[in-house]
Amino acid sequence: MAYEFELKKISEPPQPGFSRRDLLKRLGVMVGMAAFPPVLLQTRTRAQTAAGEAFVSLTAPEAETLRAIVARLIPADENGPGALEARADRYIDRALSGALKSQRPAYTLGLAALNAYAQSSKRVPFAKLSLVDQDAVLTDVQQNRATGFTGNSGQFFNLVRTHTIQGTFSDPFYGGNANFIGWDLIGYPGARVVVTADLQRMNVKPAASRKSAYDYGMFSKGEL
Amino acid sequence: MATTLKKTNVVIVGAGAAGGVAALPLAQAGFDVIALEAGGWVNTRDMAPDELRYIRGWPAKLQKVNDEIPTHRPNASSPNTPRLTDHPMMNGVGGTSIHYWGQSWRLNPWDFKVVSETTRRYGASRIPSGSTVEDWPFGYDELEPYYDSVEREIGISGKAGNIKGTMDQRGNIFEGPRGRDYPMPPLRSTGFTEKMSAAARTLGWHPFPGPAAVTSQSYQGRPACVYHGYCAGGGCHVRSKSSTAVSTIPKAQATGRFKVVTEARVTTIAVDKNGRASGVNYLKDGQEYYQPADVVLLATYTYENVRTLLLSKSPAYPNGLSNNHSQVGKHYFSHNQTARVTALFPFNINTWYGTPSQGVAVDNWADDNFDHSKLDFIGGGNMWVYHERRPIAAASMSTWGRAPEWGSTWKAFIKENADRQNTAYIQKTTLPYEDNYLDLDPTVKDRLGFPVIRITAEYKDNERKLAAFMQTQMEEWYRAADAIDIQKGDIGDMTVSTHAYGGTRMGDNPETNVVDRWGFSHEVHNLGILGASVMGTSGARNPTLTVQALAWRTAEHLVKSWKTIAQNAG
Numbered sequence: 001m002a003y004e005f006e007l008k009k010i011s012e013p014p015q016p017g018f019s020r021r022d023l024l025k026r027l028g029v030m031v032g033m034a035a036f037p038p039v040l041l042q043t044r045t046r047a048q049t050a051a052g053e054a055f056v057s058l059t060a061p062e063a064e065t066l067r068a069i070v071a072r073l074i075p076a077d078e079n080g081p082g083a084l085e086a087r088a089d090r091y092i093d094r095a096l097s098g099a100l101k102s103q104r105p106a107y108t109l110g111l112a113a114l115n116a117y118a119q120s121s122k123r124v125p126f127a128k129l130s131l132v133d134q135d136a137v138l139t140d141v142q143q144n145r146a147t148g149f150t151g152n153s154g155q156f157f158n159l160v161r162t163h164t165i166q167g168t169f170s171d172p173f174y175g176g177n178a179n180f181i182g183w184d185l186i187g188y189p190g191a192r193v194v195v196t197a198d199l200q201r202m203n204v205k206p207a208a209s210r211k212s213a214y215d216y217g218m219f220s221k222g223e224l
Numbered sequence: 225m226a227t228t229l230k231k232t233n234v235v236i237v238g239a240g241a242a243g244g245v246a247a248l249p250l251a252q253a254g255f256d257v258i259a260l261e262a263g264g265w266v267n268t269r270d271m272a273p274d275e276l277r278y279i280r281g282w283p284a285k286l287q288k289v290n291d292e293i294p295t296h297r298p299n300a301s302s303p304n305t306p307r308l309t310d311h312p313m314m315n316g317v318g319g320t321s322i323h324y325w326g327q328s329w330r331l332n333p334w335d336f337k338v339v340s341e342t343t344r345r346y347g348a349s350r351i352p353s354g355s356t357v358e359d360w361p362f363g364y365d366e367l368e369p370y371y372d373s374v375e376r377e378i379g380i381s382g383k384a385g386n387i388k389g390t391m392d393q394r395g396n397i398f399e400g401p402r403g404r405d406y407p408m409p410p411l412r413s414t415g416f417t418e419k420m421s422a423a424a425r426t427l428g429w430h431p432f433p434g435p436a437a438v439t440s441q442s443y444q445g446r447p448a449c450v451y452h453g454y455c456a457g458g459g460c461h462v463r464s465k466s467s468t469a470v471s472t473i474p475k476a477q478a479t480g481r482f483k484v485v486t487e488a489r490v491t492t493i494a495v496d497k498n499g500r501a502s503g504v505n506y507l508k509d510g511q512e513y514y515q516p517a518d519v520v521l522l523a524t525y526t527y528e529n530v531r532t533l534l535l536s537k538s539p540a541y542p543n544g545l546s547n548n549h550s551q552v553g554k555h556y557f558s559h560n561q562t563a564r565v566t567a568l569f570p571f572n573i574n575t576w577y578g579t580p581s582q583g584v585a586v587d588n589w590a591d592d593n594f595d596h597s598k599l600d601f602i603g604g605g606n607m608w609v610y611h612e613r614r615p616i617a618a619a620s621m622s623t624w625g626r627a628p629e630w631g632s633t634w635k636a637f638i639k640e641n642a643d644r645q646n647t648a649y650i651q652k653t654t655l656p657y658e659d660n661y662l663d664l665d666p667t668v669k670d671r672l673g674f675p676v677i678r679i680t681a682e683y684k685d686n687e688r689k690l691a692a693f694m695q696t697q698m699e700e701w702y703r704a705a706d707a708i709d710i711q712k713g714d715i716g717d718m719t720v721s722t723h724a725y726g727g728t729r730m731g732d733n734p735e736t737n738v739v740d741r742w743g744f745s746h747e748v749h750n751l752g753i754l755g756a757s758v759m760g761t762s763g764a765r766n767p768t769l770t771v772q773a774l775a776w777r778t779a780e781h782l783v784k785s786w787k788t789i790a791q792n793a794g
């Protein structure tokens with residue numbers, strides 16, 4: 001499949017990372033194996049390995065914080081893999097040196113402020129907090145209750161949320177939505193260049209194309 | 225020093241939806257026509273089905289229109305509202321028809337006679353106070369043959385509801401009589417449009433497929449629509465969207481009489497000592513040029529039409545070209561397309577693919593198709609339910625107060641509901657008023673240092689009451705189709721619009737109108753104006769087909785009256 005080929009090109013060799021048991025412990029939920037569809041197990045492995053890849057724009061501590069945020073915004077759970085598995089963090093990282101370059105300062109300031117707020121309110125950097133505490137900090141940030149931000153903290157929250165959604169649901173060409181995790185989640189049947197009448201009926205769920213717009217070789221590429 | 229170029233018969237400023245149509249009858253009649261177009265040719269390879277590319281501002285960010293976005297204030301004593309950062313019109317050969325939705329409506333006969341018909345049916349007191357609305361100088365029948373020509377030349381898909389008085393329930397039974405059916409059958413129906421049609425019928429309404437500037441079958445060498453989506457604000461990589469760039473412009477070029485100069489930004493229209501238009505000044509690649517012409521046709525969309533006139537000052541026209549009666553910029557209004565209605569369904573509706581001109585319309589509450597004697601407004605709205613939903617937009621949907629904005633509960637919500645939400649497009653009659661107008665902004669300038677347009681406009685009582693009425697109808701329609709929840713949007717500010725009308729209104733009386741019934745200036749007889757800036761009413765539907773029919777008619781009039789209009793033609 002064309003897309004798998006693309007994915008191989010951008011992946012780095014596997015690196016050690018969290019074990020699945022760590023993940024479940026951190027999620028704080030007791031889930032049987034059966035509740036995790038096989039695809040989650042696969043992509044989980046990939047996301048763990050992804051942690052070892054070099055980031056293009058973000059520093060290592062910034063990346064750690066961002067990864068922890070996107071993992072809470074769209075978590076891996078009984079509804080399947082989340083933003084981290086979709087590589088939304090990688091999407092943001094790459095775009096901050098490209099199409100979203102103008103937002104780089106907002107991330108520098110915002111991530112630092114978020115970590116400082118976690119430190120001052122919970123005594124630990126954000127990424128090291130329990131999931132419950134992470135959610136509490138994010139809620140403060142979302143609701144403008146977190147201090148130390150330039151502007152209000154809600155603005156930074158919305159920025160990261162917007163980009164996390166982009167990184168999870170955009171065309172995989174941009175480095176996110178890995179393995180079509182985002183599109184599968186909401187049932188978007190994928191980029192196509194011809195759509196038959198059957199694909200527009202209400203009684204059938206259209207099969208996923210599992211293709212990026214750029215797999216068709218017909219289009220100039222967007223800016224990364 | 226500007227370079228003076230060789231004189232041509234006709235110069236068209238702007239090769240968009242309007243200018244691109246006018247070129248054809250002129251070139252076919254053997255006139256030498258040059259279009260000066262601020263943009264370039266758009267590449268179909270750039271029209272990828274890629275949502276992020278649109279979110280990041282393709283094509284808007286690249287456009288000259290983005291450098292000259294009008295400012296807006298509700299009224300003369302209020303401060304400006306925040307200036308918009310994007311205006312989605314296009315600078316390119318084909319103009320905004322490259323990436324518009326392609327809904328291609330004829331106006332309803334009532335729209336041409338709002339004053340006389342309202343007076344006849346309900347009494348003169350029902351014309352809202354402060355409105356400057358006039359009857360058009362002619363009726364629907366006058367424009368019918370031009371609608372017909374444009375439908376064929378650019379290629380429209382649809383189903384007639386009224387052919388010479390014979391009604392067909394499969395089409396719009398409220399439309400004015402047509403000479404014949406559309407050149408192509410309507411775009412295909414879908415599970416969702418059929419569901420909505422059935423619901424409308426249970427209410428006793430008349431649903432029908434809307435007319436689309438999209439090929440439903442192969443047409444004049446272009447393939448049929450592939451329904452792949454990314455059509456709202458997106459160009460068509462298979463050329464099935466009937467923009468002028470793939471229809472009338474190439475046909476006009478084929479005559480050998482029509483030339484498009486791209487990246488040519490017109491700054492002013494020049495006049496001779498007799499006060500006639502003598503040509504236009506433009507910038508290309510940093511160079512100044514003067515293009516003399518027997519006749520100038522201005523077709524740069526409403527805001528730029530008005531701005532170009534106001535900036536073209538001369539001793540004969542000290543307040544701007546064709547503005548000695550102070551009518552340029554007056555009778556401005558923008559279509560009320562806000563006050564939206566959104567529905568949540570308890571089942572998937574599968575609207576991902578398709579195009580926004582693929583849908584189902586109801587006109588029972590449009591124009592004067594229903595009795596207003598017990599109502600406190602005039603006019604009505606066209607309701608349109610249509611296709612195309614994109615994944616980032618779907619994931620960013622409202623959570624309807626049923627889930628937080630992030631986390632597992634949110635994720636479960638969008639997993640279930642991303643394909644269950646639909647927003648209708650409701651276009652409503654909007655009237656011109658004395659105190660809604662365009663002029664030049666006293667402080668804000670574009671990159672070249674020219675003032676941008678300032679909009680002074682607000683919705684009045686008639687628009688507000690009508691909007692609320694239409695929201696009630698739309699809710700009823702969605703509920704009849706089993707929607708479980710409804711959200712109604714605000715009417716909002718009457719700010720910069722993609723359906724902007726007036727400013728160079730057409731009419732017989734030069735005291736209240738800039739152009740005559742043919743689209744030529746009352747003051748500058750060899751200056752024609754094309755676009756919705758000449759329209760005095762909006763009706764309840766998108767402007768472009770009417771704009772194009774008027775452009776064709778103006779061009780045909782020029783062909784027939786060449787000697788009178790182009791007096792000093794050399």
Ligand SMILES: Cc1cc2nc3c(=O)[nH]c(=O)nc-3n(C[C@H](O)[C@H](O)[C@H](O)COP(=O)(O)OP(=O)(O)OC[C@H]3O[C@@H](n4cnc5c(N)ncnc54)[C@H](O)[C@@H]3O)c2cc1C
Pocket residue numbers: 237238239240241242243260261262263312313314315316317318319320321323324325326327328329456457488489490491523524525526528581722723754755756766767768769771
């Ligand atoms: C996203 C979107 C969807 C729409 N959907 C619909 C729809 O479904 N149905 C409908 O009827 N209408 C629709 N519209 C509105 C429609 O696009 C306009 O009514 C129509 O394009 C107006 O035609 P025009 O020729 O006046 O302007 P345009 O088509 O915009 O053309 C104007 C041209 O003039 C050029 N120009 C401007 N200034 C200068 C200058 N100074 N010098 C040289 N050239 C210049 C521009 O570059 C442009 O090419 C939509 C608009 C948008 C933005």
